[in-house]
Amino acid sequence: MLMSTEGDGAFAVVDVDTLWRHKETKEDFHWKGRACKGYTKIGDEWKLIYHMGLLDYD
Helix, strand or coil: CEECCCCCEEEEEEEEEEEEECCCCCCEEEEEEEEEEEEEEECCEEEEEEEEECCCCC
16 A cells, blocks of 8 residues: 555555355356555545455446
8 A cells, every 4th residue: 555645645556366156046257357446544544445456247
């Protein structure tokens, strides 16, 4: 995670390799790739404000 100089914002680059399975069809759905997540600090709590990357909608 990389934090802003002011300490009120940050982002992280996350590698993902997750296998999901559909409840009804039992078909596998593989998420694999790299995502970027952005955070902001509100009071004493960190809040996720954006998430980009990873999913391919072919």
